[in-house]
Amino acid sequence: MTADPIRVWAPSARSVDILVSPVAEGDADSGPDRHAMESVDGGWWSWTPPSDGSLDYAFSLDGGDPRPDPRSAWQPNGVHGPSRTFDPAAHAWADEGWRGTREGRGVLGAVVYELHLGTFTPEGTLDAAIGHLRHLVELGVDVVEVMPVSAFGGTHGWGYDGVAPYAVHHAYGGPAAFQRFVDACHAQGLGVCLDVVYNHLGPTGNYLADFGPYFTDTHTTPWGPAVNLDAEGSHEVRRWVVDNALRWFRDFHVDALRLDAVHELRDGSEPHVLAQLSDETASLAEELGRPLDLIAESDLNDAIMVTPTAEGGRGMTAQWDDDVHHALHVALTHESQGYYADFAGGTEAWPHGGPVSVLAKTLTDAFLHDGRYSTFRGTVWGAKVDTAARSGHQFLAYLQTHDQVGNRATGDRISDQVSPGQQAVGAALYLLSPFTVMVFMGEEWRASTPFAFFTSFEEEWLADAVRSGRRGEFAAHGWDEADVPDPQDPATRDQSVLDWSEPTAPGHIEMLHFYRELIRVRRTQPDVASGDLRATSVAYDEGDGWIILSRGSVHVVCNLASRSQVVPFDGDVRHVLASWGRPPIVDERGVWLDGHDVAVVRTG
Template sequence: MAPIRVWAPNARVVECVVGAARHPMEQEPAGWWSWTPDGDGRVDYLFSVDGGDGVPDPRSAWLPRGVHGPSRTFDTQAFDWTDHDWRGPRDGRGALGGVFYELHLGTFTRPGTLVSAIAHLDHLVDLGVDVVEVMPVAAFGGIHGWGYDGVQPYAVHQAYGGPLAFQVFVDACHARGLGVCLDVVYNHLGPVGNYLSTFGPYFTTQHPTPWGPAVNLDGPGSEEVRRWVLDNALRWFRDFHVDALRLDAVHALHDHSGRHILAELSDETADLSVRLGRPLELIAESDLNDPVMVTPTAEGGRGMTAQWADDVHHALHVTLTGERQGYYADFAGGTEAWPDGTPLRVLAKTLTEVFLHDGRMSTFRGAPWGAPVDRREVSGHRFLAYLQNHDQVGNRALGDRISETISPGQQAIGAALYLLSPFTPMIFMGEEWRASTPFQFFTSFDDQWLADAVRQGRRQEFASHGWAADDVPDPQDPATRGASVLNWPECNTPGHTAMLDFYRELIGTRRREPDLSSGDLSATTVEFDEDDGWLVMHRGLVHVVCNLGQRARTVPLDAGLIDKVLVSWGRAPIVDEHGVHLDGHDVAVVRCVRDAG
């Protein structure tokens, strides 16, 4: 059996605890310790440092009894994969430019497991999805939660099914032509079951974060901490056949070393991609609004293949809902960021230039923010755009979806704009059928002090926005998670099937039309009339024509050039010499014989 090893550079003695037995571990160079068990079977074990209580392995692959229980050995090579011919998403072209679908395993189905999720993969294939983006699976305290408070990045949460179930899930996705993107969190660990400091300098107080001390990426002992992060990322690609990683809040990865850890990860991922013979991609969530994130490492960038584009979401949300509170204020215009801006002007900018804050003032942050994207050099596919995601829904007081606020026609407009944009689009689970279930913030911590702190924190946060404490769902109440589980039969009922069909048609149109599948930002322009409430996004010969007003109107477009109406939300639009006639809250996608823009 392979040795069990752990890094504990400051320890005098390390023991491997198996049941009641304590086995002294042999000291190795560079702060490592090892012990080789007898036999070839599974071993449940803990580590005791300098005679202390036994705690799990920082690289636990399997925690069958939760984050406080013993680690269990797991042979990642034992699974009989069937994806031997898998070349990556979209027949080897990679994930970018395809359609992503973000899901949370704990609420995607009532059982909330990887195996139960497989039953709905064919729905995603029929919809036209290319990549399934799975919210974090790293083991965390309790049974239910979002996963961003994980404490064991190497382990698959037992309530989801454990590591073998994740291999089965990825294999099932690949069998259907679906890529898998896994959400990973390296910027912090959760508060329950976080034993890393027992072993070594995994954290540093030199860089405070909203979650406490930062992960130590540039201080004494950081070389092995960095290796702990890098090895984790590469193992998901290598041992679990994942196609892409979404890296949570990379702006909180404080690294003042000579080489940023993201650049190092990018280069190592590229090398592994060559060895595996398939594309591997890294997608950052970054608050920096800086294209350096997707600039190749050879050019001094971080080397991420893509990043989330929150500004596109914010602009769509403000245009469709009229909300202007908090960070939405700049996206309505009329602030220091853009004194003469308007919602449609801001939306037009983000649809063509990605960032609103590209060096201009951010009133929410209180400082100039971001840098511009070179539309001629950078593909729009390097930015993920969305109408909703887990943050933008779940971090609202009630976890209410945008469909609770806007009409079906308004949602159709938003969907058409981001699904047919030059970006890589991402659908949030259930959005495609206008799901009525919310996605609320929920936890299931056993520690009463922590449960109370989370509950009070949520109530205090939203009290400042005028919400009564009793109106904010209790994160610890099992009913909060229960209310967030998707109601799958709903997608086949009136009022929901129409939206599902429309999303399916939009995605099919994106695939069929070369101008829509292109990521060329410089070939995308937007016209609008704020007073009349219309907007047209031009993508080469294809035009997304939107009537954002409640009353029917004619959107000017040279009808003599229109070759075909490709898809529309409401009634088939009337096209004449004046333009495209649309009902209120309506959208049509038309193709011209030559550019009408």
């Protein structure tokens, strides 16, 4: 039977040959067969294999060196090797009854769990990760957010330096393994969100510029020339981006995408590529009969990201909210360096008080920088959120993320910086907030393992550049270079692997139990499940170090101080829904809590 054609876009090439080898019958000594491809409309080239069967293939442009497919589904021999064909329809899906995340409600208001496949298990594979899905279900997770799976240089890495966005990293198991993983998640009632990177490609194995104008000097980014979204040739580049997103939904049954650093998608055209993606995703969701969500990581602090395209917005379902993280982190750790400075209060951004008052603002308004001066950026930043028009569920809140842990010098977690009680306070405030919430892997049991930055580039020049750059960056902030882990040392990755003996061990199981209780409260209390920012209020005392987050009849009463104290509270407490330390004493004065303690109570 004749196979489907293999096509490639190479608008400037005078000739394109395809070099093919049958996977099952390939003879390493004979080398691949070369075939001339046919030029078709729009700068595309096509060649049809004579029969079905898995092929390794690469393209030679104008007689040049072999190059992998820009839309390669599989790079079994690394990012420099040939691509391999993959039939997504070969998988026998078992999720016919899947109605989408949370039975069709999507990610808004969900509990998301961010994990890195390479360190989630010692094996670092998709199949191995399946063995721990039950833990996530018992925690109360709704959506598993997987850090990027696109193929990148080397074996181990975070995935944000991928160069084959259509491929699933071979060390994780390849594309068929990702289909098995999604199917297994759906069988457990878990949605899957895939982290995708469209704003840049990594430094090794990036051959896109050989094929066409995938990049443009019209705009620049921290990684160099921008992905070409609005210059000559951008139509096909935009399709390369949008088709990639739709493919994960359609062929891999993914439920949501998290789009990395969308503020670096420089696009001066209309519609913006994010709006185009949003509209095409909505059409596909209608076709498939299940919700498909888009979550943006944006540094702009602007709700235009989650404003519908019909209202002139980008149409994203939700966006990450680093301001909530920063406010929590500073209130708990008292760190105030770099971008944390404004969150300590007493600056032009927030002259009204200290970190507790900043925390109160972010819990009710979503952003601190909402048209205020940012000392870190040196300019006015962000825009105020219209709490009548926007739901809190359109913003993701978290105590930790891969960035906020891994981009520290040693990859130390919040549990390395604060007491268990302080972490419990932070967890209660964000997990019971009006936002969609996200737990970073291992956070729930106070994991002792770090999550350090690591790579495994094969090119020595690149390895040296990453190593020296990382150490130089932190040396400038006072770190001894010897204390900064070598990202190229395999031990740096190995030490970042979760220890699955910890969740049931003393010193860890207590936090796991508390996280489960908080998520249970989130699921069972309608006032907490609401995303209405207007129905959220915060009382606090900066000097005494206490804060109360009120969500209707549910109140998160927190003692940030190290000493025991009565937190003033005049509500009629009917139930204690969860507590970290000893059961709180409640009387006419308020709620008596130990130092670094929290209790969740219900009134009425």
